[in-house]
Amino acid sequence: EAGVAQSPRYKIIEKRQSVAFWCNPISGHATLYWYQQILGQGPKLLIQFQNNGVVDDSQLPKDRFSAERLKGVDSTLKIQPAKLEDSAVYLCASSPTFSDRGYGYTFGSGTRLTVV
Amino acid sequence: LAKTTQPISMDSYEGQEVNITCSHNNIATNDYITWYQQFPSQGPRFIIQGYKTKVTNEVASLFIPADRKSSTLSLPRVSLSDTAVYYCSSGGSYIPTFGRGTSLIVHP
Numbered sequence: 001e002a003g004v005a006q007s008p009r010y011k012i013i014e015k016r017q018s019v020a021f022w023c024n025p026i027s028g029h030a031t032l033y034w035y036q037q038i039l040g041q042g043p044k045l046l047i048q049f050q051n052n053g054v055v056d057d058s059q060l061p062k063d064r065f066s067a068e069r070l071k072g073v074d075s076t077l078k079i080q081p082a083k084l085e086d087s088a089v090y091l092c093a094s095s096p097t098f099s100d101r102g103y104g105y106t107f108g109s110g111t112r113l114t115v116v
Numbered sequence: 117l118a119k120t121t122q123p124i125s126m127d128s129y130e131g132q133e134v135n136i137t138c139s140h141n142n143i144a145t146n147d148y149i150t151w152y153q154q155f156p157s158q159g160p161r162f163i164i165q166g167y168k169t170k171v172t173n174e175v176a177s178l179f180i181p182a183d184r185k186s187s188t189l190s191l192p193r194v195s196l197s198d199t200a201v202y203y204c205s206s207g208g209s210y211i212p213t214f215g216r217g218t219s220l221i222v223h224p
Contacts (some may be wrong), residue, residue, distance in 0.1 A: 093159065
């Protein structure tokens with residue numbers, strides 16, 4: 001079974017520029033999550049989708065972050081404009097259903113963003 | 117979401133058993149306890165999950181006392197490849213939530 005695919009693996013941008021990350025979940029997984037992991041900390045949930053609808057985006061900084069999941073498959077996370085504090089690894093995860101146990105969640109390898 | 121507390125770091129040697137304890141004093145009745153492992157440049161990976169008493173799988177054991185306010189992840193006979201960050205998570209919705217984790221370093 002293919003895992004969760006993310007691209008790019010690394011990205012360096014200047015502050016105030018925009019950037020987009022892409023995630024392709026495991027085939028058939030209805031739920032998709034974006035996490036932000038700052039160096040030395042655990043991942044923090046930003047947004048969760050059920051199919052193509054947003055379930056919870058309460059921790060997403062909506063003034064600069066946006067995310068979409070068209071057709072309930074792939075998803076993109078965008079930052080515009082980026083700030084220095086956005087430097088982090090952005091992880092995508094997916095699971096078959098909304099109420100799965102922990103073993104149902106699969107994470108991608110993430111995109112490491114550096115804002116200079 | 118319930119908050120968890122773990123040691124920041126631990127050191128061990130190859131072949132030893134490692135026990136990592138997590139405190140979750142505010143755990144709710146319906147919450148499960150889940151442990152994840154994360155290697156550098158990778159996303160977290162599910163290790164084990166439990167509700168009470170003891171759960172064992174091919175890689176680890178999870179011990180949960182009757183009051184469920186803590187849990188202990190036990191890794192038998194660790195190897196160098198077990199060097200990673202281990203996260204304890206508790207919650208009723210199963211959505212992975214993470215604290216700072218425990219950085220385990222296994223020495224030769």
